[in-house]
Amino acid sequence: MKTYKKYLNMVDRLRSRLRTTSVSSRRRVVAGCVFLFVAALISVEISPFGYRILAGKPSPRDVVAPRTVQYIDEVKTEEQRKAAAEAVQDVFIRDNNVAGQVEKNLEEFFAAVEMVDAMNGTLQEKVDRLVGMFPGGIYAFEAEDILSMQVQQRHSVQDASLEVTRRVMEERVTSDTISEAVLKAEAIAAEISTDPRVQSLAARIAASYVQPNSVIDEKETEKRREAAREAVTTVITTRLEGEVILAKDDMVTAEQVTVLKSLGFKKPTFTPVNLLYFGVFVLLLMGAVSMYLEKNKRVIYDSPGLLALLGALVIVYTMLAKIIAIAAGYLSPSWGYLMPIAAVALIIAVLMDTSVAIVIVVACSLITGVVSGGNFSLAAFALIGGFFPALMVSRRSSRHELRRAGVYISLWLAAAAIGTTAITQLRQSALLNAGIGFANGFLCTIVAIGMLPFLETTFRVTTNTWLLDLASPEQELLKELSMKAPGTYSHSVMVANLAEAAAREIGSDPMPARIAAYYHDVGKLKRPQFFIENQPENSSPHDNITPNLSALVITAHVKDGVEMVRRHHLPPDIVDVIEQHHGTSVVSFFYDRAMKSADGETVDIDRFRYHFPKPRSKTAGILLLSDSVEATARTLNRPSAGAMRQMVNRIVDAKISDGQLDESGITFSDISKIKAVFSSILISAYHPRIEYPVAEFNSGGGKKGARKSNGGGPGRKEKTALP
Numbered sequence: 001m002k003t004y005k006k007y008l009n010m011v012d013r014l015r016s017r018l019r020t021t022s023v024s025s026r027r028r029v030v031a032g033c034v035f036l037f038v039a040a041l042i043s044v045e046i047s048p049f050g051y052r053i054l055a056g057k058p059s060p061r062d063v064v065a066p067r068t069v070q071y072i073d074e075v076k077t078e079e080q081r082k083a084a085a086e087a088v089q090d091v092f093i094r095d096n097n098v099a100g101q102v103e104k105n106l107e108e109f110f111a112a113v114e115m116v117d118a119m120n121g122t123l124q125e126k127v128d129r130l131v132g133m134f135p136g137g138i139y140a141f142e143a144e145d146i147l148s149m150q151v152q153q154r155h156s157v158q159d160a161s162l163e164v165t166r167r168v169m170e171e172r173v174t175s176d177t178i179s180e181a182v183l184k185a186e187a188i189a190a191e192i193s194t195d196p197r198v199q200s201l202a203a204r205i206a207a208s209y210v211q212p213n214s215v216i217d218e219k220e221t222e223k224r225r226e227a228a229r230e231a232v233t234t235v236i237t238t239r240l241e242g243e244v245i246l247a248k249d250d251m252v253t254a255e256q257v258t259v260l261k262s263l264g265f266k267k268p269t270f271t272p273v274n275l276l277y278f279g280v281f282v283l284l285l286m287g288a289v290s291m292y293l294e295k296n297k298r299v300i301y302d303s304p305g306l307l308a309l310l311g312a313l314v315i316v317y318t319m320l321a322k323i324i325a326i327a328a329g330y331l332s333p334s335w336g337y338l339m340p341i342a343a344v345a346l347i348i349a350v351l352m353d354t355s356v357a358i359v360i361v362v363a364c365s366l367i368t369g370v371v372s373g374g375n376f377s378l379a380a381f382a383l384i385g386g387f388f389p390a391l392m393v394s395r396r397s398s399r400h401e402l403r404r405a406g407v408y409i410s411l412w413l414a415a416a417a418i419g420t421t422a423i424t425q426l427r428q429s430a431l432l433n434a435g436i437g438f439a440n441g442f443l444c445t446i447v448a449i450g451m452l453p454f455l456e457t458t459f460r461v462t463t464n465t466w467l468l469d470l471a472s473p474e475q476e477l478l479k480e481l482s483m484k485a486p487g488t489y490s491h492s493v494m495v496a497n498l499a500e501a502a503a504r505e506i507g508s509d510p511m512p513a514r515i516a517a518y519y520h521d522v523g524k525l526k527r528p529q530f531f532i533e534n535q536p537e538n539s540s541p542h543d544n545i546t547p548n549l550s551a552l553v554i555t556a557h558v559k560d561g562v563e564m565v566r567r568h569h570l571p572p573d574i575v576d577v578i579e580q581h582h583g584t585s586v587v588s589f590f591y592d593r594a595m596k597s598a599d600g601e602t603v604d605i606d607r608f609r610y611h612f613p614k615p616r617s618k619t620a621g622i623l624l625l626s627d628s629v630e631a632t633a634r635t636l637n638r639p640s641a642g643a644m645r646q647m648v649n650r651i652v653d654a655k656i657s658d659g660q661l662d663e664s665g666i667t668f669s670d671i672s673k674i675k676a677v678f679s680s681i682l683i684s685a686y687h688p689r690i691e692y693p694v695a696e697f698n699s700g701g702g703k704k705g706a707r708k709s710n711g712g713g714p715g716r717k718e719k720t721a722l723p
Helices: 002-018 023-043 074-086 097-118 123-133 140-147 151-170 178-192 196-209 218-231 254-262 272-296 304-330 333-338 341-351 354-371 376-392 399-424 427-459 464-470 476-484 486-505 510-519 522-526 547-567 572-580 588-596 618-633 641-657 668-685
Strands: 069-072 092-094 214-216 236-239 244-246 695-697 703-706
Touching: 023 272, 023 304, 023 354, 069 254, 074 218, 074 254, 097 123, 097 140, 097 151, 097 196, 123 140, 140 196, 151 178, 151 196, 178 196, 244 254, 272 354, 304 333, 304 341, 304 354, 304 376, 304 427, 333 376, 333 427, 341 354, 341 376, 341 399, 341 427, 354 376, 376 399, 376 427, 399 427, 399 464, 427 464, 464 510, 476 486, 476 510, 476 522, 486 510, 486 618, 486 668, 510 572, 510 618, 522 547, 547 572, 547 588, 572 618, 618 641, 618 668, 641 668
Parallel strands: none
Antiparallel strands: 069 236, 092 214, 695 703
């Protein structure tokens, strides 16, 4: 305990020194540290092995599998996928209009033949004329052959050509199968005619007019090939422990490199290029988080301490993620599901805010993907596994709620592990991964609960768990207060009840109000006898000193209290409330006494004021009112309910008139609710008691009369009250 206090004192001294520098300077220091550490951690490739093995190079040594490993054989998987895709035939789109156009062109050709044949001129002139009409469509020898035929034979060629064309075009013809169409035309012509001359000429003419009637449907073909690729199952290869992966001086293949990567064989490297690339990645990540905090969480952005906490968590997570990624590569991929993302999410959600926790979870999941060598399944696990814990808890969560959340978080991480296992396609490891994810949830919860007190006090973040600890009567200051100033302790407990009820009624957080009330008067421990609640009857040290000195002693308890709670490392929010709980109020009792003894001289009211900040939060304003009305309620003699309500209204209205609540944020609607709550509680606590007679017995056991007694001698008249 002493060591821990020394540590807290050291932190306080460091914090005091840092306050001399500007917020922006401290923010830059935090950002620089986070950048350097995170960029360096993810840039260095670390492994348990000190050599590098590259595909296409000789192996520097024998390599034996240190454990049984299953891995996705990318080479064989790709070969099978390629073969499946190549086996898919092309899909064609057929144009049914092409056949009709071909037949029309052929009919036009034979019409031209008849026209040319009917013209005057020699055969050669007719041949030249026909070839000129169809350049590139018919050769001179073919034109001569058909023009020299008898009309009947020419008609046979025409009929045969049309029939050959029709039958050829009924089939699929592509630009790649035109040559096959020519052979087919010859075969069909042979079937149609027995005249060799007709067969040859009909086949040649038909073949010259045949056109492709089908084209490849590239989109559909690629779609079917992609479907065939996806239908191929991933090839999973197993290498047994002790199996020789590589022999020294053997040429390393791509498949062997895959095995070695699965086993975690990487050479530790740190290159400027890596640092440059990953440095840009870290800068972008930090820039995105910084912009979010600046726009949406200004309180955190303007707090170097909270930024340092976020930075420390990210650095520690990156370091652990790196170690776990290495272990997952060397031992088993399942160990990757030990990523402590849930602990980070829990800590940030409790210490800061759920939305900030989610933003950091996203950043850490990206870092996970990088440090694990692009392992998308682990990055997805970190993202999914971190969201749920961030949503499960808040700054108001108690330790009991955190422990209960741990069960659900464990189940969630187990489910996340199963879900993300499907990405790796190593589904046989699903149950093992789920078990590790479940254990990870419990481990993260334990770590978060254990770290919270340390982080709360180190970074001065007020949480319900810290406040609940401070509420224990065994706390050193409260114990001392109950022993040395019991009246003040009793007053503080009653003020705590009032403050908590009022805070709850107006929708403010009741826990800080209660804790601040417990400690608001600890400064009276320095001089407890000067405060009326601790004074014996008819005895007051103020009777022997001037009103000015009395006021000085009374007002000093705030300064003394602030110093004491700071020495005991109470949350800064509570310290601020204690410092503001009297604001600039007047110590009216001693001011009135000074006025009465002034003999006409002017009395400076400022000498009887508390010189501290006015309440700057609803909690501080509630405490100021609770303290005042409770202290006044103790002075009333058997007050009625109406008198108690009048007193509450008078005190609260006086504080408003004096401007004590101007900076507190308390509205007039809140004031009405606060008055009602105060009146209800005080009436219940200080209502008039019912007197009843207590029978007094003589020494012989007989009843002598109905007299009051609390243990005094016979005949002493006293009153006893029923609650």
